Amino acid sequence: MTYLVLDSIRNQTQDALKEQFAFDVLMGFSAPSKYLPSKYFYDAKGSKLFEQITGLEEYYPTRCEFEILSKVGSELAEFIQDKPFEIVELGAGDGCKTKVLLSKLLESTDAFSYIPIDISESAMADLIVSLKQSHPTLTTHGIVGDYFASIRHLENTSDNRKLVLLLGSNIGNFDFPSAKRFLHSIWKCLNHNDLLLIGFDLKKDIDVLTRAYNDKKGVTRAFNLNVLTRINNELDGEFDLNRFSHHGMYNPRHGAMESYLVSLEQQEVHIGALEKTFEFNPYEAIHLELSHKYLLSDMQKMANETGFNVLKNWQDSQGYFADGLWQVNKDFPESAY
Ligand SMILES: C[S@@+](CC[C@H](N)C(=O)[O-])C[C@H]1O[C@@H](n2cnc3c(N)ncnc32)[C@H](O)[C@@H]1O
Known part of the structure; x- marks a missing residue:
């Protein structure tokens, strides 16, 4: 690693x-x-x-997405029949939720490698050390870099099928036009049928939101x-x-x-x-x-407008957070973007 x-x-x-x-x-x-x-x-x-x-306690997104990722592992494995494959994570951070997903996937197959990308070198160094302990057999190649520069590496890693993870509410940090540009630039670096698992913080009671950002x-x-x-x-x-x-x-x-x-x-x-x-x-x-913050209909619209088909949406039990599994559709005409 x-x-x-x-x-x-x-x-x-x-x-x-x-x-x-x-x-x-x-x-x-x-x-x-x-x-x-x-x-x-x-x-x-x-x-x-x-x-x-x-x-x-107030910061629900991590808890909610943790709950989702703890459940989806085996179902997700069914969507990735081509082996070996690569899991590329943009903005991996401490990877605490990803580790649950990796463990679940490893129950079905070990024919994949994990490529976390993060701008923070210290976060990456910590993640690599902790993965060595939690997942010693997993092939991992971390990349320290900015999303925008790093996604170009998606084209060069290999011809294996890719599952890109964009978890947390990283996509929420972009305004809508920038989010669309970012997603479409991911689309450009991927092949037909590659997958994107993407987290969206959903619209909800404003007090819940306000508390989460003012602990x-x-x-x-x-x-x-x-x-x-x-x-x-x-x-x-x-x-x-x-x-x-x-x-x-x-x-x-x-x-x-x-x-x-x-x-x-x-x-x-x-x-x-x-x-x-x-x-x-x-x-x-x-x-x-x-x-x-998004509605499920916003997620669908975002996928439609950037060249992805929505395969599945998962939500936590409170309906606070959603992860969508999107598939790259290269029949999407560039001119439609
Ligand atoms: C809000 S945290 C989310 C971490 C993790 N994905 C999660 O869901 O808990 C955002 C992460 O993305 C990384 N990040 C922020 N801006 C970035 C950029 N422009 N390029 C690459 N990584 C970035 C940060 O270092 C941080 O680890």
Whole structure:
């Protein structure tokens, strides 16, 4: 079991990565409505904090999808008759739910390999170590890289049939047009009849949603504030974390949970690497993350519009979360996209 850091990341020196981070911060803080890209959540500390979030009482998505994946293993195996095959996971994180699925599949066949992909090198290193213990016979090749660069590797791995996993509510972090573009770019890298198992957080009681993103222990708050800590540590920023509060709120028009950091007062913050000072008005927000919620009909529409046929939907017992099994349809005309 190994992992590979994609050349596109490895070849970027630390300086170039820092430059990209600095550029994104500059763009985000110079915009009329300030924002930061959510991929910067996941340094080593951010990945650990996310793992803690998944265990929180209020954070239902992991529990619900765990329940689904614990049930679907043998049924899923029936959809993959071609052996050997490859399981490629985008944004694998700690893989805690995937391990259940892998165990269930291993009860039917061991003719598959597992290729987790994640932007966080520390998350990947931890995942490889834990898989060595939990699934010592499984052939695993991890890739550290950005989704967008990594999916091109789907074309090169082998001609074996592929099952791509996009679990959690990773797809929810994209707005609808970007989600469609992302799914269609996955479609382009796959062959006819390849499979995608994709998680969707469903629309539900707004209080349940709001609680999930505003936990009592403040772990989500710490996760969001960690982005400012990263700016302090990596870009010589001077953020005082006590002068920002975290807000997770549901926007019913967009059907999405939105995460913000809000400046508690008028303040100026210098960022050394940018040689620039940014002004924050009282109550001014920095937008950090979107997490779109879906109806089953939205999932169907998304599949239809990106070149996939829906084979099956599974839901947890509360109806909070759904995983769809989609099949690549290469008869889908590119012009229809
Ligand atoms: C919300 S977590 C979900 C983890 C796991 N799939 C789950 O369901 O629990 C998102 C994961 O995707 C990774 N990630 C976020 N943006 C990414 C990107 N642009 N490319 C690759 N991985 C990314 C993060 O490092 C993190 O491990």
